[in-house]
Amino acid sequence: MTSTPTVAAPTAGAATQTRRRSAKAPAGQNRAGWLLSSPFIILYVLFLIGPVLVGVVISLFNTTTVAPGLGDFVGFSNYKDVLSNADFWASMWHSVLFTLMTTPLLVLLPLLFAILAARLTRGRWFFRLAFFAPYVVPSSAVCLIFAFMYTPQTGLITNAFGWFGLTAPDFLGTTSGAWFAVVLLTLWWTFGFNFILYTAAIQEISEEVYEAAAIDGAGPWQQIRSITVPLLAPTMSLVFILQLLASLKVFDQIFLLLQGGPNYSTRPVIEYIYDTGFTSYRGGYASAATMVYFLLLVAVSTGWLLVRNRRNSVPNA
Amino acid sequence: MPATAAATDAPSTTSPSGRGRRRSEDRSDAGTKAFNRLAATCLTLFALIWLVPFVWALITSLRPNNEITSHPTRPWSNNWNLDAYSSTWTTNPIGWWYVNSFIISTLSVLFTVVVCSMAGFALVHLKWRGKYVILGLILGGLMLPMEAIVLPQFMQFRALGLLGTYWALILPVVAAPVAVFVFHAFMRGIPDALIEAARLDGASWFRIYYQVCLPLCRPAISAVAILTFISTWNQFLWPLLVLTQTKSQTIPVGLGSLIGGSAIQYAETMASAVLGILPLLAVFLLLQRQIVQGVANTGIK
Numbered sequence: 001m002t003s004t005p006t007v008a009a010p011t012a013g014a015a016t017q018t019r020r021r022s023a024k025a026p027a028g029q030n031r032a033g034w035l036l037s038s039p040f041i042i043l044y045v046l047f048l049i050g051p052v053l054v055g056v057v058i059s060l061f062n063t064t065t066v067a068p069g070l071g072d073f074v075g076f077s078n079y080k081d082v083l084s085n086a087d088f089w090a091s092m093w094h095s096v097l098f099t100l101m102t103t104p105l106l107v108l109l110p111l112l113f114a115i116l117a118a119r120l121t122r123g124r125w126f127f128r129l130a131f132f133a134p135y136v137v138p139s140s141a142v143c144l145i146f147a148f149m150y151t152p153q154t155g156l157i158t159n160a161f162g163w164f165g166l167t168a169p170d171f172l173g174t175t176s177g178a179w180f181a182v183v184l185l186t187l188w189w190t191f192g193f194n195f196i197l198y199t200a201a202i203q204e205i206s207e208e209v210y211e212a213a214a215i216d217g218a219g220p221w222q223q224i225r226s227i228t229v230p231l232l233a234p235t236m237s238l239v240f241i242l243q244l245l246a247s248l249k250v251f252d253q254i255f256l257l258l259q260g261g262p263n264y265s266t267r268p269v270i271e272y273i274y275d276t277g278f279t280s281y282r283g284g285y286a287s288a289a290t291m292v293y294f295l296l297l298v299a300v301s302t303g304w305l306l307v308r309n310r311r312n313s314v315p316n317a
Numbered sequence: 318m319p320a321t322a323a324a325t326d327a328p329s330t331t332s333p334s335g336r337g338r339r340r341s342e343d344r345s346d347a348g349t350k351a352f353n354r355l356a357a358t359c360l361t362l363f364a365l366i367w368l369v370p371f372v373w374a375l376i377t378s379l380r381p382n383n384e385i386t387s388h389p390t391r392p393w394s395n396n397w398n399l400d401a402y403s404s405t406w407t408t409n410p411i412g413w414w415y416v417n418s419f420i421i422s423t424l425s426v427l428f429t430v431v432v433c434s435m436a437g438f439a440l441v442h443l444k445w446r447g448k449y450v451i452l453g454l455i456l457g458g459l460m461l462p463m464e465a466i467v468l469p470q471f472m473q474f475r476a477l478g479l480l481g482t483y484w485a486l487i488l489p490v491v492a493a494p495v496a497v498f499v500f501h502a503f504m505r506g507i508p509d510a511l512i513e514a515a516r517l518d519g520a521s522w523f524r525i526y527y528q529v530c531l532p533l534c535r536p537a538i539s540a541v542a543i544l545t546f547i548s549t550w551n552q553f554l555w556p557l558l559v560l561t562q563t564k565s566q567t568i569p570v571g572l573g574s575l576i577g578g579s580a581i582q583y584a585e586t587m588a589s590a591v592l593g594i595l596p597l598l599a600v601f602l603l604l605q606r607q608i609v610q611g612v613a614n615t616g617i618k
Contacts, residue, residue: 030445033439036436036526037439040435043488047470051466051473052466065471113363119353120353120356127364129605131367133598133601134367137551137597138568138572148583154389188367196612200613220349256553256576257576274468277468286468298460298461
């Protein structure tokens with residue numbers, strides 16, 4: 001700090017001043033830069049990179065979750081066990097199945113609603129409130145309410161099926177009913193987030209484009225199809241990847257509403273890791289499962305980035 | 318609320334393009350009008366459906382249990398009362414859960430804003446060796462799915478002896494790559510000339526960060542603060558693993574333990590759900606515009 005030139009000659013040109021500063025400053029700037037970012041770097045290394053490294057190490061040992069210490073080195077045998085375990089693959093499939101069911105719904109429905117909402121001049125705050133409010137509610141409160149609404153006989157949703165002459169499935173007792181219950185809950189809970197992302201992107205589109213289209217005689221449906229949707233492609237891609245990752249990480253709803261049941265038929269990977277690590281205390285094995293799952297998630301986001309970058313570079317080339 | 322209303326009105330009254338839109342709508346055929354009316358009806362219908370779970374939880378929490386079982390779908394009551402609230406408040410340490418959630422979220426927000434804004438400032442306005450390595454590291458950090466890695470994290474915190482403490486919940490949240498990027502983007506908008514001038518006046522780099530840049534970053538601060546608050550408040554799996562004693566739990570974990578409990582105490586269960594919803598819903602209603610803008614600008618999840 002002391003090396004700063006305090007003699008600011010008013011006659012000196014701006015260019016020479018900056019040149020002098022940048023030539024002299026680095027020593028001070030170097031120290032200040034590291035000092036100011038050190039809290040972040042320390043916490044980042046300890047608590048973001050740290051757990052990943054701990055996971056890699058533990059997955060090579062037969063560590064138990066009950067006793068401290070690493071246990072014995074077992075090499076890759078935990079990985080061999082995980083990859084040949086049918087329960088692990090079943091739970092992987094449940095997470096993927098949940099993703100396959102929720103991603104299309106949560107990418108397309110909010111898009112449709114956001115497009116329709118953008119056409120209206122009044123009451124937009126009301127839609128935003130109604131659709132986004134669930135997003136700030138804790139998962140367990142959502143599950144309390146939905147568990148009540150899914151109750152046989154007394155539940156509101158169970159009864160609503162009757163109003164349309166349908167018989168409600170056993171929401172918490174059968175596998176298909178359970179998936180329906182969890183997907184509907186998730187749709188209600190997280191719809192607003194994607195809705196907001198789309199709404200913000202739609203507001204960026206210039207009104208003049210629509211005007212021109214209207215003058216050319218394009219109806220509302222044509223305008224949506226040939227203007228709004230194509231211009232929203234980047235946002236759709238973003239919403240898609242965020243939704244994909246969020247759905248693959250599903251845990252709260254399934255754990256709280258169904259405990260992975262009935263009979264483990266909906267148990268997602270995170271709950272499988274939780275069960276093996278904290279109920280069977282097989283820390284090393286559960287860490288190996290964690291690392292496999294972790295790699296899958298990183299591969300998904302890396303793959304998306306690569307595809308996006310390639311697509312972005314094509315028009316330029 | 319008035320602010321949001323003004324924001325939605327603004328394009329149609331002030332901007333020339335908005336006026337053009339209105340003109341073209343007048344000229345447009347009946348088909349467009351019918352389409353818009355249909356859109357409005359559909360949306361309103363769905364928005365009302367979206368509010369049903371909230372309203373239903375509230376109604377149920379105010380009805381006596383025997384009435385709920387005998388007339389499950391009746392939306393009114395002959396005997397509205399708050400008994401369920403006092404009953405659930407005394408049987409569960411909800412007051413403690415509020416206190417824990419509040420302390421953890423507030424401290425997380427405080428540390429996140431300070432730590433990440435300092436890093437953002439250093440990355441934009443200072444030249445230092447290793448800066449681009451750190452920037453790349455943070456970019457990579459955006460892709461780390463931390464929710465997936467709770468088990469090794471648990472082992473790490475046990476080894477550190479931090480299980481059962483507030484720190485176990487605060488420390489992993491603070492170094493948030495997204496928050497650094499929000500500050501990074503905002504700090505880039507601050508002109509170099511301003512910092513040069515402060516430098517020539519003899520201000521230290523910390524003072525420039527604290528007295529020049531931070532006050533200009535207020536929108537970034539509020540976005541990071543609000544979204545950090547919401548996400549830490551709503552965390553479920555990590556506090557479930559780390560905070561094992563009933564009194565030390567947070568609102569989401571505490572409420573989670575009530576699911577599947579006493580099946581006949583519908584009113585009490587819904588009362589506790591309403592109590593769990595209330596704080597964040599209040600925050601959302603107060604800061605609706607900032608929250609929505611924050612989400613739209615950063616895409617934090």
